[in-house]
Amino acid sequence: MVQLAPADILPPPGAGRSSRLVSAFADRYFKWLMIAPAAILILALSIYPLLFSLWVNFVNYDFQIPGHDFVGLQNFLQVIQDPLASSALVLTILLSLTVVAIEFVLGLALALAMVRTFRGRGIVMSLLVMPLFISPVIVGQSWALFLQRPFGPADYLLGQLVGHPVNISWVGEVPWVYIAIVIADVWQWTPFMFVILLAGLAAIPQHLYEAAELDGIGGLQTFVHITLPQLAPIITLALTFRLLDAVKLFDIIFMLTGGGPGTATYTASFYLYQIGFQQFHLSIATAGSWIFLILLSVVIMVLVRRLLRVEAA
């Protein structure tokens, strides 16, 4: 129920000329004034710092070395020549593709399993989406405790399952450490895929399936010819969102592996954190951030523009 314009909230007739001028001004530039506070905040906390850091890119900014001398491209060279930087970038790409692929498959399977109503569906839904509301730090910590060797339950449970003692070093050895990271990420983000894909599935018109059933078309074919094409825009959207988040992977690494063993699980974010905020080579970390940002911007441009087109359509 909306109350329409009661008289007492109209501008009082006796208001001064200047205040009327102000309100006229406000009304005229209303759309800009509405945007201003948010836009200013974003400008202040994203554009201004980025411009400032543009300067940091080309000077020395390291607390152990006094002064801010101009060093040219030195900072960028330090990053580019650091084998760890490139391996961290490669790992970031590989890991995010892996987790997103697994989350997609699992999420789709779950969505297909959950698309029909059944008794207790509400409770099951609540349980399935729970990981989305949990801080990634807690996710990392939970898995660190769970996988801990020799006292965590993971190896013990696996041992019970296979019938002989299992002694896997989940965070100390390749490839287990990658598997541990993937498990933790999949745990947290499969529900994301699931929720979105479920919404997509539910939106597919029922009559398409009914027609297919009457024509005696098999389950797999129905899936390939009806479900997938109908779902395609949603899939693009889900993959885009997830992928752009997955490349930021930091919290789980921070809690679970600390980048180890060696530097085996340094992702781009963790690498930059380590250089910038543990070793305080601020200008090198800034240069690294810019490289990462530029690479990402290209991806963001392409993917998000496409997304907007999908949405506009």
Place this chain on the structure above:
Amino acid sequence: MKARLTPWKLGTRRLREGAVRIVIVGLFIMFVLVPLYWVIVTSIKPSKDYLTVPPVWFPAEPTLVHYTAALFSYRGLQGLINSLIISSAATLLSAVLGTMMAYSLARFRTGGQHLAFWVLSQRFLPPVAIVLPIFLLFRGWGLYDTHIGLILAYTFMTLPLSVWMMYAYFRQLPKSLEDAALVDGLSHWQAFRLVAVPLAAPGIAAAAVFIFISVWTEFFFALILTSRYAFTLPTIFRAFLGFQGAQYGEACALATTSLVPSIVLGMLVQRHLVRGLTLGALRG
């Protein structure tokens, strides 16, 4: 409802599918619950039960001592209070500013698609790339390690979420009521404040909950931008898993304390989950 149409053959297929469905969902639920259970049970275990083989699943003498210790002997309570202050303030600010901007974008197409896209693109900036300049900026403005600094950072971080959720919401609201109000002589602001906002209240509430959850669970900004005053709950778990001390119970007690509110809130807005996750791009 379609069962009447289904031939017998399809019926058995349904049955088989049903079994597969139960297995998939059941396994995944176990996968979700087991580590959570481990954290919660560790938080009530007496410490002699931590480092044992086989692991203790059901402590014989459960205790709440880790909760009282983590909250009152260590910094837990202050972290909790900080988290509440910062999350609430950032939520309020982000919801208000976001709704205003979204209204302008939706009703006036302000800045065309570019402005909307620009806001959205902030959502995908990697925090590590901007936190360093923000750190240096905060340093200059005296905002480092302050509640206000973190509130601003989180408002900035969640603006894409609130703007886009509300943008989508306003676009599906009919414009006619506001037009009528304008004809009746209300200013644009009054039409927004007295007509559009009440209509959009459910959407704003849902957006606010999502903002709150994403601030409540955030770690990276808090890690970099705070130290002794404004630290939030997620930044202090790891302190218990340190150098010569491993206070698993205390760490898990704080983790449990932190995950309960966000899960409860999450359950409340489960209906809007799709919109929340896709910034309103999908309605669900």
Place this chain on the structure above:
Amino acid sequence: MMNEREWRDFNAGLSDEVDSWLRGDTSRRTFLTRLMLMGGAAMLPGLGFTAAGSKAWAQAVDVSKVELADPSTPLGEAQAAAVKASSEGPKEGSAYRAVQAAQAYKAKNITLNLTYEAGLQALEPKNFSGPLWQTLTGINFNVVELPHPDQYSKPIAEHIADSGAYDVLDIEPAWIPALANGGVILPIDDYVTKYMNKADLDDYHPLYKSITLYKGKRWGVFDDGDQFALYYRKDVFEDEKLKSAYQAKFGKPFGLPKTWDEYSQVAQFITDQLAPNVYGAAHFRKFGSPGNQFSFLQQFRANGGKFFDADMKAQLTTDAGVTTLDQMIAQNKASIPGNNDLDAVAQWAAWLQGKVAMIFSWPPTGRISSNYAQRDKAINFIPQSSIADKVGYAVLPGGNGEMASGYVRALAAGSNNEEAAYLFMQWVSAPPLSLVRTMLPYTLRDPYRLSTYKSEQYRALWPAAKDYLINLCECSNNAVVDMIMPGWQDYALSIDRMCTAVWGGEDPKSALQKASAEWDSTTQRLGVAAQKAAYQEFLQIPGSYADHTIEKVGQAVHIT
């Protein structure tokens, strides 16, 4: 618009509100009561945990806010002595002089911000030294709890942010050069001359007296003797069956290992004979635990390794480096399953359960082995010891144990109350206070003063406490120290990463090459010439190498 200072004050005010609420005994109780009414009696155990079972027995000062032990116990005696030394003298004592000088601040209502490692370390200033200092001087304190790596990075961040947030920093000695060069900490020589009793300075074990010197200045007071020592199971090494089996197999008597090769041999032998009941050894080799850099550098030097050559090129990829990693791999193999994933506490748990025959570790090992520490609820995450009277203490194989980390109290540049901060540092590390703080059951502060090594009260804590103290002193006589030079944090990180990579299966040689390359790039970034000078200075520190220990420079102290 508020200015910077006002912003900060506003925030400080808000936090102080919260803090005082947390700290103030009465309001805290009220809060707890209210919470209990709200949340039911579920919170009951918390009261038992936080309540201080203390009474005011010292007449001179009202110490009701300080958590004190029963005065008839050795700890209670030491506490009474500490209170007396602070309030009544001897007049020339550093504790008394610090308290006297601090009276100038009594009416000024100032607060000192002290960084401490989060968790157990922070309980001591909260329960004991903080409240006592407040009672004695009227100066308030605020304990800032930071995880260990943040004790380095947050003061730097605050320094860059120029916030004046900290007054007294708890830092590793090896951080001194970086923090001193970066202007994060201040030299304290003038204050030492003015206020400290010379005898109390000389009461430091010589290793710890010299370890705070850099570029000819003193950068803090040493406050935590993190000396590695070897702890072993006497019953295992006296086992007749093992003795004869070892003699038969190796043709020499079974005994404590004297070299690192012997160490892995003995450990492997015990594991072969007694596993799964007892394993030869356990180590903390988990990433960042942090143990790898200490173990590696200790053994690398025992194997004759030098860190740099004359041109400051890293010398890790040498025979010494390869030998060290090979030895460490052999140690891992000879150890308890899961060795490479153990942190210090998990290692202790295995040891206390009687599953391990030898561990080299920090001094708390001795206190928990004898079940002394576990009497306090705060340390209840450590299991009870099943080996209390079976533990022997020894120097490490190779003879030179790492003085692994340790803590120095340093004066933060930008402190608003420099002198008061210094006075607190002097007081808290003065002999009678240092004794109490290293004696508290839950403490992680370890003895570092000659008077502590000799203390009758400390020696009365458990039957073998005297041997424990003597062994710590001997280990410090022969200790090697961390690389106390700029860039230590970077160099150490490279070593930790190198080690965990090798435990994860990487070839030692290639891991060493990687670490060498990282060391070289760290050196280059900091400037080769500057690092060369810093290294020369490091070489002068007793404990830089096995041929330049306290013992070798003729300063050793042998106590009985």
